[in-house]
Amino acid sequence: MSRPKVMLFSHICGDSFITGAEKYLLVLAGELSQHFDCTLVVPAEGLLLQEAGQRGLNTIVHPIPLVWSMFKPEGSVTKELEEKISRHEHGGIVNLLHMHQPDLVITNTIVNPMPAAAAKALGIPVAWFITEKASAERDTAPAVRWIDRYADWIIGISEATLQPFRAEGLTSKLSLLPPTWRKEELHPEQWTYNRLQRRAEWGIAPEQRLVGYISSSLHPEKGLEHFIYMALKVCPAVPDVQFLIIGNTTDKDYMERCERRIQASGYTHRFHRVSFESNIEMLYPAMDFVVIPSLIEEGFGMTALEGLIFGKTVISYRAGGLDEILRTTGNASGLVEKGDVIGLAMKMLEKLTAAPSELGNQANRREAEEAFGFDTYRLRLSRLMHQFQLRCAALTAERMASPLPPLWMNAVYKSPTASAAFLIENGVKRPFRSSEAFLFYKYRWGDIHEVHDAVLHRYPTSIPVSMEAPFHSHRPSVMLAKGSGPTVYLLMEHRRFPFVSVRSIRQRGWDPERIVTIPDKELTALELGGTLTETASPSVKRARRKRKKQRPVSRRKAQVRPGKRKRKTLTRKRPAKKRLSGSKKASGRSKRKAAGRRRKAA
Structure with a gap:
């Protein structure tokens, strides 16, 4: 029995670093692939595509329109979404789903609604993973209700991401x-070696304490100015402390x-300032403290968890998921009110004046492992x-039990939403490879x-129609064709007639203008039929039927075949003579007949 198919849609695919949402989807795809046939769809080539390929995941590069207003929604966000759907901006994804026919679609981030809209149009279940918290400064209800309408499962990476949905009941x-x-x-x-090697590279002595700030991209919402202000307040009081800023400039x-x-x-x-790199094991070991002064409601705050994993003391603003991480791991003492x-x-x-504790660092690692480690993750997943598998099995059983919608065989169909055309034949649909x-x-x-x-999606997708070799595997199963000679053939499956x-072509409903010229070797490869x-x-047939009806009926009784029911004998009756009225003028023929009768009487 084949495994259910899952398509996962990433909202971005950066070429310089991988975001937390991309890492999350990569891990999810890797785990799901043990039970499902997974395909990861990315909007462009980049690091996520490379990482997925190295892990043996199937990947597709395909445009994915985003709706950034979902993150900071306004009252008009629902209207904007419906207008995008009415303009068929999700049509390209509909095409993709028709081609691959997944049993489940997974989309990540709140700004990635088009895969969900496309899947719903085809009747495919949707699992929507929410990796960020919508802006608390705006009315999130319209966006939240729209997600609820198109998603069968809503999975949050923290309680902070799920809070707007709970608020709507x-x-x-x-x-x-x-x-x-x-x-x-x-x-x-390698952590001990990495610590010594990187500190030497940055000019930091082993005995000096290092306070780190790390973000893949440096922009105001991540609070770098707050980190600098804090550092300048600490510098006069603690002479040996050093400060490290890690990140890529996005706002010059x-x-x-x-x-x-x-x-x-x-x-x-x-x-000290260095660029961000995805190999975080080269960065965190050099630090002693990690500070996260985020000014936005973080969906999770992976930086805080990474700091704990590496055994560092973490200080953070109470901002969305950051608060959850530190409280869950027993590090609530490191929380400060946002801003x-x-x-x-x-x-x-x-924290600097407190005595450093290796036991405390080990406790951080242990608590992080228990709350967010791989065993805990796998149990939740x-x-x-199990729910995904049950839904996929139920839908498969329903499809198997119900007949295919009635469509004309050997005809071409498309949906109003998408551009791809399909040839319907033998109970399957075959996309055309190109125009x-x-x-x-x-x-x-x-x-x-x-x-x-939804009707077109019911037909299984088969081999595309193309001009590729082997020719007879990619051509339409029924078509008109000829070689270099004058004879025209009807090709049906693996035979030629x-x-x-x-x-004779026209009599069978075919148009001679539809004859395709193909190489002789392709024709002779097929078995010759009758x-x-x-x-x-039809006109000849009608004339024959008319002559048969006009044939005179015998005055004798019709001969009845043995075993047949005797029919009533038909006799031809003479028409009654008409009397000519004196007031009416008789026709020429009537006059002649009347004159003949008078001569006989005389």
Whole structure:
């Protein structure tokens, strides 16, 4: 029995670093692939595509339209979404789903609604993974209700991401699946060496304490200015402390403002700046403290969890999932109210003056492992996978039990939403590889019939129609063809039936203009069938029937065949004579008959 098919849609695929949402989807795809046939769809080539390929996952590069207003929704977000759907902006994804026919579609992030809309049009179940918290400053209800309408499961990576749905009373579809990590991929045996090597590279002595700030991209919402303000408050009080800023510049003006502030402070020599790299095991071991002054409601806050995994002391603003992580792992003492930069500096001084504890670092790792480790992740995911499998099995059984919708065989169909055309034959649908293939086989654009997406999706997708070799595997199963000679053949499956004339072609409902010229070797490769001769035309048949009806009936009694029911004998009656009225003028024929009778009487 074949395994259910799952398609996972990533909202982005960066070429310089992998975001937390991308990492999350990559781990999810890897785990699901043990029980499902998974395909990861990315909007462009990048690091996620490379990582997925290295892990043996099937991948497809395909455009995925995003709706950024879902993150900061307004009252008009529902109207905007419906307008995008009415313009068929999800049509490309509908095409993709028709081609691959997954049993389940997974979309990640709140700004990635088009895969869900496309799947619903085809009747495919949707699991929507919410990896961020919608802006609390806006009315999230319209966006939340729209997600509930199109999703069969809503899975949050933290309670913070699920809070807007709980506020609307939408609890039946909700599940929690926080991120995790693979310990072996972080190479713990190399941490000590990495610490010494990187500190030497950055000019930091082994005895100096290092406070780190890390973000894949540096922009105002991540709170770098708050980190700098905190550091400048700490510098005079703690002479040996150093500060590390890790991240890629995305806002040049913002970064220049931050650098000017450091330069004006007189403590430039105590700050170190490096670019972000995806191999985090080369970065975290060098730090002693990790500070996360995020000014947005984080969906989870993987940076905090990573800090704990590497055994570091973590200080963070109470911002969405960051609060959950520190409280769950027993590190609530590292929390500061969001935006309280004075409180952040005081908390940092408090942690710096406390005696360092290796036992505390080990406890951080242990608590993080218990709350968010791979075993815990797999246990939570197994419950979801069981639901996925039950739904897929039920839909498969329903399809098997019900007949296919009635469509004309050997006809071309498409949906109003998507651009792909399909040839329906032998109970399957075959996409045309290209417009060139469509025209090569003498199809016309007027041949295409429109049908609802869900009806078309019921037909299994088979080999595309193309001009590729082997020719007979990719051509339409029924078609007109000829080689270099004059004879035209009807190709049906693996046989060829010669026509005797153009008239015999037309008599069987075929258009001689649809004849495709193919190489002789392709024709002779097929078994020769019976000759298709001419049949009597309808006009000849009608004339024969008319003559038969006009044949005179015998005056004798009709002979009755043995075993047949005796019919009443029909006799031809003479018409009654008409008397000519004196007031009416008789016809010429009547006059002649009357004169003849008078002569006989005389």
